[in-house]
Amino acid sequence: QKEVEQDPGPLSVPEGAIVSLNCTYSNSAFQYFMWYRQYSRKGPELLMYTYSSGNKEDGRFTAQVDKSSKYISLFIRDSQPSDSATYLCAMRHGSGNTGKLIFGQGTTLQVKP
Amino acid sequence: ETGVTQSPTHLIKTRGQQVTLRCSSQSGHNTVSWYQQALGQGPQFIFQYYREEENGRGNFPPRFSGLQFPNYSSELNVNALELDDSALYLCASSLARTSSELFFGEGSRLTVL
Numbered sequence: 001q002k003e004v005e006q007d008p009g010p011l012s013v014p015e016g017a018i019v020s021l022n023c024t025y026s027n028s029a030f031q032y033f034m035w036y037r038q039y040s041r042k043g044p045e046l047l048m049y050t051y052s053s054g055n056k057e058d059g060r061f062t063a064q065v066d067k068s069s070k071y072i073s074l075f076i077r078d079s080q081p082s083d084s085a086t087y088l089c090a091m092r093h094g095s096g097n098t099g100k101l102i103f104g105q106g107t108t109l110q111v112k113p
Numbered sequence: 114e115t116g117v118t119q120s121p122t123h124l125i126k127t128r129g130q131q132v133t134l135r136c137s138s139q140s141g142h143n144t145v146s147w148y149q150q151a152l153g154q155g156p157q158f159i160f161q162y163y164r165e166e167e168n169g170r171g172n173f174p175p176r177f178s179g180l181q182f183p184n185y186s187s188e189l190n191v192n193a194l195e196l197d198d199s200a201l202y203l204c205a206s207s208l209a210r211t212s213s214e215l216f217f218g219e220g221s222r223l224t225v226l
Contacts, residue, residue: 008153032213043117043203043217044156088155092213098169099146099211103155 003027006089006104015113019076023089023104026070030102031094033065035074038086038106047087048074079111117218119204125224126194134189134221136204144168144210145187147179150201150220162187163210191223199225 006023013019021035032051036044048063050056050072056063062075072091076083089104118137126132138145144163148156158171162181176192185206191198201222205215 004155006155034213041219043205043219044215045217046214049213090155090213096169097210098161099144099207099209099213099215100158100161100169100171101146101156101213101215103148103157105153105155 001026002105003102004089004091004104006107008105008107010108010110012110012112013079015079015081015111017079017111019079019083019109019111021074021076021087021089021107021109023072024070025072025091025102027091027093027102028067028070029093029095030091032092033063033072034090034092034101035061035063036088036090036103038088040085044088076109079109081111081113084110117204117206117216119202119218119221121221122219123222123224125226127226128194128196130194130225131190131192132194132223134191134202134204134223136187136189136206136218138185138187138204138206139216142206142208142216143185144207144212145181145185146205146207146215147187147189148203148205149173150203152200156203159189161210168210194225196225199223 038044146161147159201220
Protein backbone atom coordinates (compact mmCIF):
# COMPACT_ATOMS: atom_id res chain seq x y z
CA GLN A 1 0.00 0.00 0.00
CA LYS A 2 1.31 3.44 -0.94
CA GLU A 3 1.71 6.01 1.81
CA VAL A 4 -0.30 8.52 -0.22
CA GLU A 5 -3.17 7.54 -2.52
CA GLN A 6 -4.57 9.83 -5.19
CA ASP A 7 -7.01 9.03 -7.98
CA PRO A 8 -5.16 9.69 -11.26
CA GLY A 9 -8.35 10.62 -13.14
CA PRO A 10 -8.52 12.07 -15.70
CA LEU A 11 -11.16 14.48 -14.47
CA SER A 12 -12.98 16.55 -17.07
CA VAL A 13 -15.26 19.43 -16.07
CA PRO A 14 -16.91 22.38 -17.85
CA GLU A 15 -15.59 25.88 -17.30
CA GLY A 16 -17.02 27.45 -14.17
CA ALA A 17 -17.50 24.14 -12.32
CA ILE A 18 -16.33 23.49 -8.78
CA VAL A 19 -13.58 20.91 -8.75
CA SER A 20 -12.80 18.63 -5.82
CA LEU A 21 -9.47 16.81 -5.68
CA ASN A 22 -8.59 14.41 -2.88
CA CYS A 23 -5.84 12.34 -1.32
CA THR A 24 -5.77 9.80 1.45
CA TYR A 25 -2.74 8.80 3.45
CA SER A 26 -1.74 6.14 5.91
CA ASN A 27 1.09 7.68 7.95
CA SER A 28 -0.16 9.62 10.96
CA ALA A 29 3.27 11.30 11.29
CA PHE A 30 2.52 13.59 8.37
CA GLN A 31 2.05 17.15 9.62
CA TYR A 32 2.62 19.29 6.53
CA PHE A 33 0.30 19.05 3.55
CA MET A 34 0.74 20.64 0.16
CA TRP A 35 -0.81 20.81 -3.25
CA TYR A 36 1.41 21.28 -6.25
CA ARG A 37 0.25 22.00 -9.81
CA GLN A 38 2.17 20.61 -12.76
CA TYR A 39 1.55 21.78 -16.29
CA SER A 40 2.58 19.53 -19.17
CA ARG A 41 6.37 19.47 -19.68
CA LYS A 42 6.94 21.68 -16.62
CA GLY A 43 8.07 21.15 -13.07
CA PRO A 44 5.54 21.22 -10.21
CA GLU A 45 4.76 24.57 -8.55
CA LEU A 46 3.40 25.03 -5.04
CA LEU A 47 -0.28 26.01 -4.90
CA MET A 48 -1.31 25.57 -1.29
CA TYR A 49 0.42 24.69 1.97
CA THR A 50 -1.25 23.69 5.24
CA TYR A 51 0.16 22.72 8.58
CA SER A 52 -1.83 20.12 10.55
CA SER A 53 -5.64 20.13 10.31
CA GLY A 54 -7.93 22.85 9.09
CA ASN A 55 -8.83 24.90 6.05
CA LYS A 56 -6.89 27.42 4.05
CA GLU A 57 -8.24 29.64 1.30
CA ASP A 58 -6.37 31.52 -1.42
CA GLY A 59 -8.48 33.11 -4.11
CA ARG A 60 -10.38 30.39 -5.95
CA PHE A 61 -8.51 27.63 -4.13
CA THR A 62 -9.36 26.04 -0.76
CA ALA A 63 -7.31 23.34 0.90
CA GLN A 64 -8.76 21.16 3.65
CA VAL A 65 -6.98 18.72 5.93
CA ASP A 66 -8.79 16.17 8.10
CA LYS A 67 -6.11 14.37 10.09
CA SER A 68 -8.62 12.21 11.94
CA SER A 69 -9.69 10.69 8.62
CA LYS A 70 -6.23 10.99 7.02
CA TYR A 71 -7.85 12.82 4.11
CA ILE A 72 -6.96 16.04 2.34
CA SER A 73 -8.83 17.96 -0.34
CA LEU A 74 -8.32 20.81 -2.77
CA PHE A 75 -11.33 22.71 -4.06
CA ILE A 76 -11.18 24.94 -7.12
CA ARG A 77 -14.08 27.36 -7.58
CA ASP A 78 -15.07 28.86 -10.93
CA SER A 79 -12.64 26.59 -12.75
CA GLN A 80 -10.92 27.99 -15.83
CA PRO A 81 -9.32 26.29 -18.86
CA SER A 82 -5.98 27.57 -17.53
CA ASP A 83 -6.50 25.30 -14.48
CA SER A 84 -6.04 22.28 -16.77
CA ALA A 85 -3.00 20.53 -15.31
CA THR A 86 -1.96 17.65 -13.07
CA TYR A 87 -2.52 18.29 -9.36
CA LEU A 88 -0.18 16.56 -6.95
CA CYS A 89 -0.77 16.27 -3.24
CA ALA A 90 2.37 16.08 -1.12
CA MET A 91 3.07 15.50 2.55
CA ARG A 92 5.94 15.75 4.99
CA HIS A 93 6.69 14.40 8.45
CA GLY A 94 6.58 16.83 11.34
CA SER A 95 9.94 15.76 12.73
CA GLY A 96 13.40 15.31 11.31
CA ASN A 97 15.80 17.65 9.58
CA THR A 98 15.01 16.84 5.99
CA GLY A 99 12.37 18.26 3.69
CA LYS A 100 11.54 14.95 2.02
CA LEU A 101 8.11 15.18 0.43
CA ILE A 102 5.90 12.17 -0.29
CA PHE A 103 3.80 12.81 -3.38
CA GLY A 104 0.58 11.26 -4.56
CA GLN A 105 0.30 9.96 -8.12
CA GLY A 106 -1.35 13.16 -9.32
CA THR A 107 -4.82 13.84 -10.73
CA THR A 108 -5.07 15.12 -14.29
CA LEU A 109 -7.71 17.83 -14.63
CA GLN A 110 -9.15 19.16 -17.87
CA VAL A 111 -11.42 22.20 -17.82
CA LYS A 112 -13.34 22.52 -21.06
CA PRO A 113 -14.38 25.99 -22.34
CA GLU B 114 15.55 36.48 -9.70
CA THR B 115 16.72 33.41 -11.63
CA GLY B 116 14.69 30.25 -11.12
CA VAL B 117 15.90 26.67 -10.99
CA THR B 118 17.53 25.59 -14.22
CA GLN B 119 18.35 22.05 -15.27
CA SER B 120 20.44 20.57 -18.06
CA PRO B 121 20.21 18.76 -20.32
CA THR B 122 16.45 18.89 -20.96
CA HIS B 123 16.38 15.60 -22.85
CA LEU B 124 18.86 12.80 -23.28
CA ILE B 125 18.96 9.23 -24.49
CA LYS B 126 21.33 6.62 -23.07
CA THR B 127 21.75 2.89 -23.40
CA ARG B 128 21.60 0.35 -20.62
CA GLY B 129 24.80 0.18 -18.59
CA GLN B 130 25.92 3.71 -19.39
CA GLN B 131 26.38 6.52 -16.90
CA VAL B 132 24.66 9.92 -16.86
CA THR B 133 25.20 13.25 -15.11
CA LEU B 134 22.38 15.73 -14.71
CA ARG B 135 22.96 19.31 -13.58
CA CYS B 136 20.95 21.83 -11.62
CA SER B 137 21.40 25.48 -10.72
CA SER B 138 19.41 26.44 -7.65
CA GLN B 139 17.36 29.57 -7.25
CA SER B 140 19.29 32.57 -5.96
CA GLY B 141 19.56 32.51 -2.15
CA HIS B 142 18.59 28.85 -1.79
CA ASN B 143 21.09 26.58 -0.01
CA THR B 144 19.19 23.30 -0.27
CA VAL B 145 18.70 21.13 -3.35
CA SER B 146 16.54 18.03 -3.64
CA TRP B 147 16.31 15.56 -6.51
CA TYR B 148 13.18 13.67 -7.45
CA GLN B 149 12.46 10.98 -10.03
CA GLN B 150 9.09 11.15 -11.79
CA ALA B 151 8.13 8.13 -13.86
CA LEU B 152 5.43 8.59 -16.51
CA GLY B 153 2.02 8.95 -14.91
CA GLN B 154 3.43 8.91 -11.38
CA GLY B 155 4.18 11.47 -8.72
CA PRO B 156 7.76 12.54 -8.00
CA GLN B 157 9.80 10.22 -5.75
CA PHE B 158 12.47 11.61 -3.44
CA ILE B 159 16.00 10.56 -4.36
CA PHE B 160 18.07 12.70 -1.96
CA GLN B 161 18.61 16.17 -0.60
CA TYR B 162 21.79 18.23 -0.34
CA TYR B 163 22.30 20.96 2.23
CA ARG B 164 25.52 22.97 2.35
CA GLU B 165 27.34 20.41 0.21
CA GLU B 166 26.39 17.41 2.38
CA GLU B 167 23.80 14.73 1.67
CA ASN B 168 20.91 15.37 4.05
CA GLY B 169 18.43 12.56 3.58
CA ARG B 170 18.03 9.84 0.99
CA GLY B 171 15.06 7.99 -0.43
CA ASN B 172 14.81 4.35 -1.42
CA PHE B 173 17.27 4.47 -4.31
CA PRO B 174 20.35 2.26 -4.78
CA PRO B 175 23.92 3.57 -4.34
CA ARG B 176 24.38 3.89 -8.11
CA PHE B 177 22.38 7.10 -7.68
CA SER B 178 24.78 9.67 -6.27
CA GLY B 179 25.01 13.40 -6.07
CA LEU B 180 27.08 16.44 -5.36
CA GLN B 181 26.43 19.97 -4.25
CA PHE B 182 28.93 22.71 -4.98
CA PRO B 183 29.86 25.82 -2.94
CA ASN B 184 27.54 27.93 -5.14
CA TYR B 185 24.73 25.46 -4.20
CA SER B 186 24.39 24.07 -7.71
CA SER B 187 24.11 20.31 -7.84
CA GLU B 188 24.67 17.19 -9.91
CA LEU B 189 22.87 13.88 -10.01
CA ASN B 190 24.89 10.93 -11.27
CA VAL B 191 23.43 7.58 -12.19
CA ASN B 192 25.73 4.65 -12.96
CA ALA B 193 24.95 1.37 -14.69
CA LEU B 194 21.72 2.67 -16.18
CA GLU B 195 18.72 0.35 -16.27
CA LEU B 196 15.61 0.57 -18.43
CA ASP B 197 13.53 1.48 -15.34
CA ASP B 198 15.66 4.59 -14.86
CA SER B 199 13.79 6.18 -17.76
CA ALA B 200 11.96 9.10 -16.15
CA LEU B 201 11.81 12.84 -15.64
CA TYR B 202 14.44 13.91 -13.12
CA LEU B 203 13.41 16.99 -11.20
CA CYS B 204 15.65 19.25 -9.21
CA ALA B 205 14.13 21.50 -6.56
CA SER B 206 15.72 24.17 -4.44
CA SER B 207 14.49 25.63 -1.17
CA LEU B 208 15.43 28.25 1.39
CA ALA B 209 15.90 25.67 4.15
CA ARG B 210 16.37 21.93 4.41
CA THR B 211 13.00 21.46 6.15
CA SER B 212 11.09 23.78 3.86
CA SER B 213 7.95 22.40 2.28
CA GLU B 214 8.01 25.04 -0.45
CA LEU B 215 10.14 23.60 -3.17
CA PHE B 216 10.94 25.45 -6.37
CA PHE B 217 11.24 22.95 -9.17
CA GLY B 218 13.08 23.15 -12.43
CA GLU B 219 11.52 21.86 -15.64
CA GLY B 220 13.36 18.58 -15.36
CA SER B 221 15.68 16.42 -17.41
CA ARG B 222 13.91 13.68 -19.35
CA LEU B 223 16.08 10.58 -19.50
CA THR B 224 15.33 7.69 -21.84
CA VAL B 225 17.29 4.48 -21.39
CA LEU B 226 17.24 2.09 -24.34
